[in-house]
Amino acid sequence: ARTVNAWARRIKEVTFASDDVRVATNLEILGTLLQRNADYTGSRQVLERALRVRQAINRLHPATANTLALLSRQALLEGDLATAGLLSKEALEIAESTLRSDHPELAWFLRAHAQPIADQGDLASARALRERALRLAERALGPDHPDVAVQLNDLGNSLVLVGAFL
Helix, strand or coil: CHHHHHHHHHHHHHHCCCCCHHHHHHHHHHHHHHHHCCCHHHHHHHHHHHHHHHHHHCCCCHHHHHHHHHHHHHHHHCCCHHHHHHHHHHHHHHHHHHCCCCCHHHHHHHHHHHHHHHHCCCHHHHHHHHHHHHHHHHHHHCCCCHHHHHHHHHHHHHHHHCCCCC
16 A cells, blocks of 8 residues: 555656645555554654645645644654644644534544543543534434444543543
């Protein structure tokens, strides 16, 4: 997959400008592949480049928020909870300012921000974010949607962490 991605990226960088949105998308895919292979340094470098491209195009766009969320996950994987929290907060702020309040993707950004908050020990705030994400996903997608199940699982994990087993 990595070889195919590199091949696609080379074609895109020749065909389009290196700061084209299609190049940023390719870089995000590569960053995710590198994360899955535990190449955290490589992943961070590629995702930072993708963020520079996104921000040059539009700092306040949902796609920029997505790249920030990917970098937040990268920071979590590296154990940098403070940076993860800052990046996920910025991603959520952009998402809240650019998406409708009932947009289902907003639940994903809430979920992404809840994780570093929980990892930093603020379990009450993480739970509140996860409850909000669940309510939004249920309203937007219906109670039986697979994304709702993901939100329910996250909320369940939050409840276990605060000792609310029943």
